[in-house]
Amino acid sequence: MTGQATALSSEFRKITSIRGPWLLLAAGPLIVVAGISGLVESGGNVHDPATQSQALAHVGLAAIITLVFGILAMAGEYRHGTITDSYLSFPGRRQVIGAKLAVYGLAGAAAGLVSSALALAVTAAWWSAKGSALHLSAAGTWQTLAGGVAANVGFAVVGVGVGALVRNLAAAIAAALAWIALVEGIVGQLVGSGLARWLPLHASEALDRSALLGASQLLPQWAGALVLLGYAAVFAAVAVVTTLRRDVT
Amino acid sequence: MELEVRGLTKTFGRVTAVRDVSFTAPAGKVTGLLGPNGSGKTTTLRIALGLVRPSAGAALIGGVCYAGLARPRRAVGAVLDTAGFHPGRRARDHLRVLAAASGVSGERVDEVLGQVGLASSAERRVRGFSLGMRQRLGLAAALLGDPQLLVLDEPANGLDPAGVAWLRGLLRDLADRGRTIVVASHGLAEVSQTVDHVVILSAGRLRFAGPLAELGTGGGELESAFLKLTEAPA
Numbered sequence: 001m002t003g004q005a006t007a008l009s010s011e012f013r014k015i016t017s018i019r020g021p022w023l024l025l026a027a028g029p030l031i032v033v034a035g036i037s038g039l040v041e042s043g044g045n046v047h048d049p050a051t052q053s054q055a056l057a058h059v060g061l062a063a064i065i066t067l068v069f070g071i072l073a074m075a076g077e078y079r080h081g082t083i084t085d086s087y088l089s090f091p092g093r094r095q096v097i098g099a100k101l102a103v104y105g106l107a108g109a110a111a112g113l114v115s116s117a118l119a120l121a122v123t124a125a126w127w128s129a130k131g132s133a134l135h136l137s138a139a140g141t142w143q144t145l146a147g148g149v150a151a152n153v154g155f156a157v158v159g160v161g162v163g164a165l166v167r168n169l170a171a172a173i174a175a176a177l178a179w180i181a182l183v184e185g186i187v188g189q190l191v192g193s194g195l196a197r198w199l200p201l202h203a204s205e206a207l208d209r210s211a212l213l214g215a216s217q218l219l220p221q222w223a224g225a226l227v228l229l230g231y232a233a234v235f236a237a238v239a240v241v242t243t244l245r246r247d248v249t
Numbered sequence: 250m251e252l253e254v255r256g257l258t259k260t261f262g263r264v265t266a267v268r269d270v271s272f273t274a275p276a277g278k279v280t281g282l283l284g285p286n287g288s289g290k291t292t293t294l295r296i297a298l299g300l301v302r303p304s305a306g307a308a309l310i311g312g313v314c315y316a317g318l319a320r321p322r323r324a325v326g327a328v329l330d331t332a333g334f335h336p337g338r339r340a341r342d343h344l345r346v347l348a349a350a351s352g353v354s355g356e357r358v359d360e361v362l363g364q365v366g367l368a369s370s371a372e373r374r375v376r377g378f379s380l381g382m383r384q385r386l387g388l389a390a391a392l393l394g395d396p397q398l399l400v401l402d403e404p405a406n407g408l409d410p411a412g413v414a415w416l417r418g419l420l421r422d423l424a425d426r427g428r429t430i431v432v433a434s435h436g437l438a439e440v441s442q443t444v445d446h447v448v449i450l451s452a453g454r455l456r457f458a459g460p461l462a463e464l465g466t467g468g469g470e471l472e473s474a475f476l477k478l479t480e481a482p483a
Contacts, residue, residue: 006350010346010347013346017339017343020337080333080334087299088327089322247261249300
């Protein structure tokens with residue numbers, strides 16, 4: 001096997017032999033179920049097609065979980081000291097990051113798909129309970145879900161990059177959550193909505209069609225996908241470059 | 250496959266951890282890397298394993314640097330500390346992760362677990378392991394690829410007297426089969442009975458490198474020689 005193939009198989013064994021990441025990942029679908037139920041219970045109009053899209057957009061909102069999940073990939077190895085063994089196995093180091101990007105990206109996709117299936121089931125149940133019906137053919141249904149899954153993948157990959165860069169697990173998670181909850185909103189106001197739509201959370205909102213930020217201007221969905229992919233690529237590249245030469249003491 | 254350290258220097262900011270250190274650890278021998286705390290032993294080993302970049306000089310394993318080894322886990326096994334485990338991972342899974350990374354079979358995992366005396370704890374999560382059990386698990390990981398060079402940092406740490414005696418026998422046996430063994434330690438008692446060659450560091454500088462016999466044969470003589478070589482300059 002090539003170095004990258006053995007790195008992938010080793011990474012797969014790593015993630016399947018501990019429970020923590022999976023418990024974390026399971027929080028995503030739970031958030032989706034709770035979020036949709038909350039939308040209905042707070043008086044969402046189930047006869048309005050826009051409410052259906054709003055409900056399904058929770059799949060993308062749950063990407064905050066795959067972001068933290070991705071951060072665990074690298075920062076968790078520094079936290080537990082297992083990074084030493086990983087670099088002893090792959091002194092080139094880039095194989096370790098490459099394998100993590102692939103495995104955590106895939107797990108992010110799986111989480112997004114599970115969330116999507118649950119979102120459809122829960123939305124259908126609520127809609128029929130309230131005397132309406134889920135319209136799979138409604139404009140935006142599949143577009144919203146596809147964007148939501150893509151956001152789960154993109155945020156997992158960005159997380160791997162953030163964790164490789166920051167390395168301190170608590171600091172990396174705090175920084176990422178602070179950016180999402182606070183910093184991007186402030187930066188967005190400072191630079192104006194024309195530029196703000198290029199920021200990562202704005203781009204992901206264009207992608208998963210949620211309306212968390214209430215931004216006045218968003219990119220088209222495909223452009224949101226490209227911008228988020230760009231951020232993921234930049235974070236991954238920075239992660240590789242900063243990791244290759246760093247001393248592991 | 251010998252370990253050759255040539256003119257090694259490492260500075261961390263304004264601190265010089267290792268200054269122009271050169272020595273060779275020959276194949277078929279147990280080499281003790283000795284020195285007080287902070288003398289540069291661990292830094293030297295981490296440079297040899299490609300984890301830390303030297304500021305000058307090089308450490309070569311069979312003539313190439315660690316990153317240049319085609320199959321590093323088959324060539325070199327290392328135990329650097331007793332902390333590098335995920336607490337929630339079972340002992341066997343920890344080794345399986347490394348086996349997958351080095352193309353080693355699943356049977357070999359059970360073989361080394363038996364060799365270090367952890368067969369009955371294979372399915373336990375590492376969070377419940379004592380220091381000595383972690384030391385043994387680290388050793389199992391190092392032995393996994395049946396390496397030519399074994400690098401151990403304070404391997405007796407946490408082992409009970411029976412464990413230390415067992416470790417001594419294991420290292421002697423491996424050396425007799427032509428392996429290169431490098432053991433870093435600040436404890437002299439167990440080392441004097443195990444090592445053939447001695448490298449003594451103090452404050453990042455080389456104080457002595459050569460056969461143990463040139464320092465003295467008994468443990469007491471090693472201690473007095475060690476203390477004399479590593480005392481702070483007046």
